[in-house]
Amino acid sequence: MRTRSVGSVIRLSLLVLVIAGAGCKHPAPVTQAPPAPAAPPAQPTVTLQATPANIQSGQSVTLRWTSTNATTLTLGPAIGAVAAEGTSTVAPTDSTTYTITATGPGGSADASAHVTVASAAPAPAPTSPSATLEEMFTREMQDAYFDLDKADIRADAKQALSKSAQFLRSYPQIKVALEGHCDERGSTEYNLALGDRRAQAAKDYMVSLGVPADRMQTVSYGKEKPFCNEHTEACWQQNRRAHFAMAK
Amino acid sequence: MRRSAGNRKPGGWSREVVPAIFILALAFWPQLAAGQDWFRTGTGLGVSKPRVAVADIVPRSPQAQSLSTLFSDVLRNDLDFSGILDLASKSFYPTQVPSIPGELNGAVWTAAPISAQFLAFGNLTAAGNDLSIAAWFNDVRNPSAPPVVGRVYHGAMTEADTRKFAHQFADEIIAALSGGVPGIASTQIAFVSARSGNKEIWVMDYDGANQHQLSSMHSISLTPRWSPDASRIAFTCYPTTGIVSAQICMYSTLTNKLLTWPRYRGTNSAPAWSPDGSKVMFMSSMYGNPELFIADSDGSHVKRITYAVGASTSAAWNPKTGQQVAFVSDRGGTPQLYTMDADGGEVQKVPLPDMGYVIDPAWSPNGQLLAFSWRRPNGNYDIYAMDISTHQLVELTRDAGRNERPSWAPDGRHLVFESTRTGTREIWSMLADGTNVHQLTMQGDNESPNWSPK
The missing domain is CATH 3.40.50.10070 (TolB, N-terminal domain)
Incomplete structure (x- = not known):
């Protein structure tokens, strides 16, 4: 009750001040032109393209979008908030309609792009017949990236691991070493533990996608084998990953 | 504050100790101000030196x-x-x-x-x-x-x-x-150096002389720890045979050979000795999550000690009591220091503000001081020492690159650590009050020093 009465007193005081202030002011001359009405906020616009629009399962598509007058953009399914313009690489396993929603002070706008996914071609996978298995492995397998101090599989890591699982399902003869890596900021010892958790989390997700556990051997390298040696967040992100290496 | 000038030698602490962080610490823990005579293993503080x-x-x-x-x-x-x-x-x-x-x-x-x-x-x-x-x-x-x-x-x-x-x-x-406290001039320091092309275990005299390579694993070797009788060095290794994974390796300084140690599933790292030399505690993911395990010093009779989300590693046994173990865990979100009984009971977080990382625990020989590295939000790693009973805290390095992995000399008066202050990662030693800093390695990438117990 006390807070309410205090608030009432403050509001009352403000009212008195406003009235007093108004009373002291000279009235505005009536001849002054009325202020121009504020322009209404501009309506957002947004475009979305998918290239190519027709793929085989396992291939990837580049989504490219632009927008104007938008403060937030949400790209779906399963991508989330994105910048005002940009690109994202996705590898849908089924035909998918991607939708981007732009929201701003002037309202909202949508744009969509449909990607048609043909069912997986019979092995060999749709790659150059001259490519070796190692070359295809390097080209098709995608590593999972992690947040600082975390071993949780992010949305982008789910996409990457889905693509990698697709490849491994197509080539059942391949076994992999699943390496956990960390950026340089934690201690050597902590990073050995964290890298282990990342490799294990990626392995568990691959198993959930149908890749047999006995085809993936995890190993943690902590911060001992960085992919990038600069002291920047861009570099650190490169080093926070679960990396696939073809087992010999 | 009790940290009066009379308690320490002139010109020692004042520059090293940390007005900002210390005042911050006091704001967090009023009990800090109540400690007294905290640096008991100090370097003759308050006594005129011969x-x-x-x-x-x-x-x-x-x-x-x-x-x-x-x-x-x-x-x-x-x-x-x-x-x-x-x-x-x-x-x-x-x-x-x-x-x-x-x-x-x-x-x-x-x-x-x-x-x-x-x-x-x-x-x-x-x-x-x-x-x-x-x-x-x-x-x-x-x-x-x-x-x-x-x-x-x-x-x-x-x-x-x-x-x-x-x-x-x-x-x-x-x-x-010094009333019978042995000197350390005949001790040695084990460390990791990449100067041969791979990270191997090296040893040098305590003053940096006589640096020589011990291990020849030709892969990655990390985290050397002397046994209490200095007859063995346990370390993290990546054997080049079989499935590639981090394992515990045991090197005999008597025969200059690797001793047999069992391999366990998953990642195994950061061995730590019990003060009587009979046990080794280490991190292992043999059951999935990285937890602390205890084994006999030959690797047998392995037993799980911690049960927590996230990772638990970097065990350090209180050398005086043998009962208490400090370790690092990110169970609270980021790597922080905890203590527990050697059987896993009585887990407690070391009371430091939840800022940055707190890693690399190292217990002083008398069991009263815990040295560690603290990465504050500004990104600098520095070495600190904390009185484990009063939680009084002193910063021992400042504004000089990354300073990590303190290890105590057996006299309790000296620490060795790694620092990037020259631009490359090298091994340094200092008095336990942060003064008299010496660079011990000059070439290549060197890390993870561990002072021999005798």
Whole structure:
């Protein structure tokens, strides 16, 4: 009750001040032109393209979008908030309609792009017949990236691991070493533990996608084998990953 | 605050200790202000230190000159770094120095500006391949008293033996002046160096001399830890046979060979010795999540100790009690320090503000101080020491690159650590109050020092 009465007193005081202030002011001359009405906020616009629009399962598509007058953009399914313009690489396993929603002070706008996914071609996978298995492995397998101090599989890591699982399902003869890596900021010892958790989390997700556990051997390298040696967040992100290496 | 100037030697802490972080710490923990006499293993704090002169050891032959100079220099460095005495500058010394007690004129050494209370002196004979050193340490204010220390050393006419005898003589002097606490001049430091192309385990004398490679794993070797009797070094290794994974390796410093140690599933790393040498605690993901396990020192009878989300690693056993273990866990979100009983009970977070990372716990020999590295939100890693009973905290490094992985010398007066302050990662040592900092390695990438227990 006390807070309410205090608030009432403050509001009352403000009212008195406003009235007093108004009373002291000279009235505005009536001849002054009325202020121009504020322009209404501009309506957002947004475009979305998918290239190519027709793929085989396992291939990837580049989504490219632009927008104007938008403060937030949400790209779906399963991508989330994105910048005002940009690109994202996705590898849908089924035909998918991607939708981007732009929201701003002037309202909202949508744009969509449909990607048609043909069912997986019979092995060999749709790659150059001259490519070796190692070359295809390097080209098709995608590593999972992690947040600082975390071993949780992010949305982008789910996409990457889905693509990698697709490849491994197509080539059942391949076994992999699943390496956990960390950026340089934690201690050597902590990073050995964290890298282990990342490799294990990626392995568990691959198993959930149908890749047999006995085809993936995890190993943690902590911060001992960085992919990038600069002291920047861009570099650190490169080093926070679960990396696939073809087992010999 | 109790951290008054009278509690420490002048000019020591004031620059190193940390107004900002300390005031911050006090704001978080009012009980910090209530501690007293906290740095009990300190370097003679509050006690006036004896003043010592070291005369050049007199060579008995021309070919003895270089080894005499080496002996005198090593002895001076050892005494200077001991932290328990003041070394009188050599530039004040007379040109004529004693080679035997009968030649000692105490008044020359007690007079200003030398003003010494004690004098080390002696002679060195090199004949054929034989080295013979006679050395004394006398109280020059009591000319009639017998020598405090008097020793004769016989060995080979080598720099190695000359260094060894200088370290032994220094340790005798330090023990005599510090009430029996042994010196550390004969100790060694294990570390990791990549200078051969791979990260291998190396060892050097405590002053950086005699650096040599121990392991030849040809892969990645990390986190060396001496056994309490210094007969073994446990470390993290990646064996090049079988499934690639981090494992515990055990190196015998007696036979200079790897001992057999079992391999476990998953990642195994960061071994830590129990103070009696019978057990090793280490991180393992053998059951999935990275947890702490305990095993006999031969790797048998393995048993899980921690059960928590996230990772638990970097165990450090309280060397005094053998009951308490400090370790690192990110169960709260980021790597922080915890303590527990050696059987896994009584887990407690070490009360530090939840800022940055707190890693690399290292317990002082008397079990009272916990040194660690703290990465504050500004990104700097620095070495701290905390009194485990009062939680008083002192920052030992500041504004000089990344400083990590403290390890205590057996005298409790010195710490060794790694630092990037020169641009490359090197091994450094210092007194436990942050002063008298020495660079021990000069080339290549060096990390993870661990001071031998004897």
